[in-house]
Structure formats: C-alpha cells, structure tokens
Amino acid sequence: xxxxxxxxxxxxxxxxxxxxxxxxxxxxxxxxxxxxxxxxxxxxxxxxxxxxxxxxxxxxxxxxxxxxxxxxxxxxxxxxxxxxxxxxxxxxxxxxxxxxxxxxxxxxxxxxxxxxxxxxxxxxxxxxxxxxxxxxxxxxxxxxxxxxxxxxxxxxxxxxxxxxxxxxxxxxxxxxxxxxxxxxxxxxxxxxxxxxxxxxxxxxxxxxxxxxxxxxxxxxxxxxxxxxxxxxxxxxxxxxxxxxxxxxxxxxxxxxxxxxxxxxxxxxxxxxxxxxxxxxxxxxxxxxx
Numbered sequence: 001x002x003x004x005x006x007x008x009x010x011x012x013x014x015x016x017x018x019x020x021x022x023x024x025x026x027x028x029x030x031x032x033x034x035x036x037x038x039x040x041x042x043x044x045x046x047x048x049x050x051x052x053x054x055x056x057x058x059x060x061x062x063x064x065x066x067x068x069x070x071x072x073x074x075x076x077x078x079x080x081x082x083x084x085x086x087x088x089x090x091x092x093x094x095x096x097x098x099x100x101x102x103x104x105x106x107x108x109x110x111x112x113x114x115x116x117x118x119x120x121x122x123x124x125x126x127x128x129x130x131x132x133x134x135x136x137x138x139x140x141x142x143x144x145x146x147x148x149x150x151x152x153x154x155x156x157x158x159x160x161x162x163x164x165x166x167x168x169x170x171x172x173x174x175x176x177x178x179x180x181x182x183x184x185x186x187x188x189x190x191x192x193x194x195x196x197x198x199x200x201x202x203x204x205x206x207x208x209x210x211x212x213x214x215x216x217x218x219x220x221x222x223x224x225x226x227x228x229x230x231x232x233x234x235x236x237x238x239x240x241x242x243x244x245x246x247x248x249x250x251x252x253x254x255x256x257x258x259x260x261x262x263x264x265x266x267x268x269x270x271x272x273x274x275x276x277x278x279x280x281x282x283x284x285x286x287x288x289x
C-alpha cells in the first residue's frame with residue numbers, strides 16, 4: 001500500500017494513476033473527501049487529511065509501505081513562505097510518527113541552492129525538513145525540470161493574437177523541460193523500488209526546448225502562426241501584480257535564476273532520468289481544454 005498526496009494535482013494525479021495501472025494498492029491522501037469518488041471507483045483507498053496537520057497525516061500514513069509527498073503549489077506565497085514551512089514540518093513529523101519505510105518527495109531542479117530560488121524555495125524547505133527523517137527511512141527527492149504544462153498560461157494569448165509571452169531568455173536558448181506524466185511515472189516507479197539512504201533523481205524530457213521552439217509547436221497545436229515575444233524584465237512586477245500576485249518577488253527571482261543558469265541540474269552528481277513525452281503531446285492536450 002502506498003500513500004499518495006496531491007492526487008487532485010498534476011504530478012500526484014499522474015503518480016496514483018500509474019500505480020493503479022500497475023496493480024498496486026494505493027491510499028489517496030485528500031483534504032476533501034467529496035472529490036474521492038473517481039479514485040474510489042478505480043480501487044483507491046481514501047484518507048482525509050490536511051497537509052498542514054501532522055495528526056491527520058500520521059493516520060493517513062500508518063501501515064503504508066511508502067509515501068509520495070509534496071508541498072501544495074503556491075504561486076503567490078506569503079512573505080517568508082509560512083505555509084510551506086508548516087506543511088514541510090507536518091509531513092516530516094507524520095512520516096516519522098507513522099514509521100513510513102520510504103518516501104518520495106516532489107522537489108525541483110535547483111533545490112540544492114540555499115538562496116536565489118524564488119518560488120522553488122518552497123521545495124528547498126521540504127528537502128531540508130525531510131533531512132530530519134530517521135536513518136531507517138529511505139528517501140528520494142525528485143528534481144524535475146520546468147513543467148511543460150506551464151504552457152497553459154500561453155494558450156489564450158497565442159490563440160487570440162499569435163504571440164506567446166516569454167519570460168525565459170534568450171528566446172533561442174534550449175531549456176530542460178518535462179511533462180508531469182513523466183514525473184508521475186518516475187515517482188510511481190521509485191516507490192516500488194527498494195533502497196536505503198537518500199537519493200536525488202533529476203528528471204527532464206526527451207529533448208530541450210527554446211521559447212522559439214515552443215512557439216512553433218504551439219502554433220501547430222492551435223492551427224495558426226505563433227511567435228515568442230520576450231516580456232521585458234522591467235515590466236514583470238507590474239504584470240504579475242495585475243494578475244493578482246501581491247508579492248511578485250519570488251516569481252521574478254525564480255525566473256532570474258533560470259535565465260542566469262543559477263537554477264540548473266548538477267551534472268554527474270545524481271541520478272538523471274529522461275522522460276518520453278514530447279512537448280507536442282502536452283500542447284495538444286492543453287489546446288483541447
């Protein structure tokens with residue numbers, strides 16, 4: 001039995017789907033039991049728990065062979081990342097109390113850095129917290145590249161005016177990117193493995209893509225010409241604030257980290273997995289929504 005958190009999200013959903021398809025017993029850790037019907041129909045056990053509450057999480061993790069854990073995505077965190085700190089602490093306490101033998105955690109490329117991460121700071125805090133797990137608990141930190149599904153933000157402007165606002169620069173630089181389905185597949189495969197100690201697993205897609213590459217592929221998915229248009233750095237703050245982000249600094253710092261190369265993999269230091277899902281597949285799915 002494996003406990004999976006974040007099952008209503010992209011990576012957690014892909015992880016539990018892969019495990020169910022492989023015939024494993026799974027326990028979906030959910031805050032809202034009203035959303036459990038589809039998973040129950042597929043054979044999943046349901047545990048209602050709040051990721052910030054160690055007591056309910058401990059009950060959810062009891063008796064499992066392994067657990068997949070994550071920090072809920074927050075693109076507009078409060079200053080100091082209080083929610084991420086609370087969730088990281090609750091998860092660590094619950095995994096320890098429930099004596100979970102192995103843990104797979106969703107982190108990010110660049111999470112080894114102590115500063116200059118912006119939004120990625122949230123998973124850096126999770127990695128730090130999980131370092132306090134007992135030595136008997138095997139752990140694996142998944143550090144995927146930029147999510148291909150982030151292109152969901154680009155569908156509307158590309159469809160409406162043929163432009164894809166680009167924040168990664170320069171436009172012709174290829175960046176590692178990965179589909180959430182591939183991350184979920186790695187998470188499921190890792191949970192079923194046996195190991196000791198701490199692992200770090202970097203994940204990227206079958207090839208690297210520039211913003212210009214993505215614009216061309218997006219145009220094919222939408223059936224019209226699309227070009228990438230760099231958003232000037234001096235316009236970021238006002239733009240993000242207009243989109244409802246009261247504290248845009250973390251998002252800006254993260255983008256700066258990617259563009260400067262500060263946020264990147266550590267070549268030759270960790271396990272490195274290449275997924276199989278091409279960007280075309282993800283864009284086609286996004287375009288149909």
